[in-house]
Amino acid sequence: MQYLPVCLKLRNTPVLLVGAGSIATRKARLLLRAGSDLTVVAPEITDELKQLLASHGGTWQPQVYRETDLHGRYLVIAATPDAAINAQVSAQAQSLNIPVNVVDAPELCTFIFPSIVDRDPLIVAISSSGTSPVLARQLRHRLDAMLPAAYGRLAEYAGGLRSRVKRAIPEEGPRRLFWERMLGGAVGEQVLAGREARANELLDEMLEDTEGLSCGEVYLVGAGPGDPDLMTFKAARLLQSADVVLYDRLVARPILEMARRDADRIYVGKRRDDHAVPQGEINQLLVDLALEGKRVVRLKGGDPFVFGRGGEEIELLARHRIPFQVVPGITAGNAAACYAGIPLTHRDHAQSVRFVTGHLKDGSTNLDWSTFQSESETLVFYMGLIGLPVICKQLQVHGRRADTPVALVERATLSEQRVITGTLATMADIVTREQPKAPTLIIVGNVVSLHEQLSWFGEH
Known part of the structure; x- marks a missing residue:
């Protein structure tokens, strides 16, 4: 900066x-x-x-x-x-x-x-650090169209309430939560519509009932495959509201930087056979932080409910009656295929797709291989790089053709994305030669043959 x-x-x-x-x-x-x-x-x-x-x-x-x-x-x-x-x-x-x-x-x-969007007393400034004033002005025009003129009135209304709200809610965490609910809820909407009398009535009701602010909330947020532009609006909004962010190794640094600057960041990443924080401790940490009145974002690469263990985490939250939200993210299987130019389904090649974990809880690949033999089905293996030789061998042993196309998508959606193609018979040797690193996704099926024709991301 x-x-x-x-x-x-x-x-x-x-x-x-x-x-x-x-x-x-x-x-x-x-x-x-x-x-x-x-x-x-x-x-x-x-x-x-x-x-x-x-x-x-x-x-x-x-x-x-x-x-x-x-x-x-x-x-x-x-x-x-x-x-x-x-x-x-x-x-x-x-x-x-x-x-x-x-x-x-x-x-x-x-x-x-900077270029300025003026909603006095609300001011938004955009700067390119002097490198491209025209680009800063273009962004200003976009923001100018997005922000209603009444936002200045809302900022002035909130400014007049600061002392009153501070007296009513002395603790910083609950007070910040109150402001977010007030500005983003019915009170804020009434002010934006110019109905301040009604806004004052709703505000009085909120300040009379602040007990719900003592307990925090947990948001399981899917960060997507890596590219920040693929996050949802809701994911970005909740990330910017969090007091604490728990993140794993698959979360790209630019996404983590979207969190509030004063938010605590706790790394709970896991690699194969190297769990920085065991899953049980992560689950309990979410509960403990919420009971302290914190708003906690559990930021996960991809989607929380696709091999993300989100279900285990919300089980404990539900047991303790802690409010939570789950925000889906673009799972790596979809994103890697799209950025590699490989449609997971195609009328001429595949009528179904199956997402499979490349290793189980005990680190094995003990899968029912006999169910993976349909030539019209695409297989997408997550966390399968270590077990790739076993995957390729078992698919052939149980009936898949040796020349079935296979693609490995390394660092999907990021600038360093790499796509490696081969077949079930050749891919193990190719991996030994090319040495791809995790995170890498494996796609097996005839749709991989479309990669050269349809790929558009990066160099191939």
Whole structure:
């Protein structure tokens, strides 16, 4: 992160703007809206800027820039067409430890202006760290369309309640939960609709009944196969509301970074024969944290209910009557097949698909191989890389043709995804040569023959 986003309070603060063209006028408009005590230094000035200064009490000094103009300033912006003057302003401001921005010259800036979505007092800022202002503006336009104008009214309404809510709910955890339920529920909807009287009635009812806030809640969230863009909106929203996040090794780092910055993160990942935290302890930890009043996200790669042991975790939660939600995620079988250009079903090749775990609870591959012999069925093996030689051998022993196509999808949906293809007869030797690493998914069936024709992700 090259820049730390902050919000500056500029009301009645002395700010210097060097330059008075169209770009400088846009900067002046923002600075004056923020209530700054703005001084513009320039030999000439636009009519619009002159009117802005007159209406907001700013000052124009009709002269060329001098170093003494910096004295007593809190913030400096250089927006002249002369690169030498802009560089001079930057160097002199930095020598005095005054934050300085030079328009269209990131290398001369100690701060930059973000693109802003203004729902005062709610402000959303988007920055590309100076690398692509056009991209930041495009994102601003999208957010501008997504956020109703009434969000400013909702932010102002919430601001007026802070002292009252703090007195009614002294503990931070329950209070945060109250705010989320209030802003995202009926009270918030009434404020957005302009019906504050009704909102106040509902608010009074919520504050009279805060007992339910003492117990936390657990969210079993499917993080999907790795690409953050494949998470659901609900998964992202709950992740950002969590007090504690329990995550495993299959959760990509960018997804974990979507959690609230002050949330506790607890690694409970497991590898084959190496369980950092035994499953029973994970189950109990979810209960203990919820009983402390925490909102807990159990973040799982793929889908919680597809070889994710989510069922075991919610059994204990239900036994202790702890509220929970399960948020499905895109399971690795679907995602790996899609990103590898392998349709799991196809009218000409496969009319069914079966998801199979590559090893059982005791680490074996003790499967009923005789049921896997239909040529019109695709088999998808999870966690089967170690047992792949056994899988290939047993499928052939029980009737599958030796030339049945097989694909291994390594690190599915990520930039380093790799697809390795072969057959039941050749794949074990190919794996020995190529040395793929977990997580790797195995797809067996005639649909794999479509990979070269339909693949689109990465290089093959």
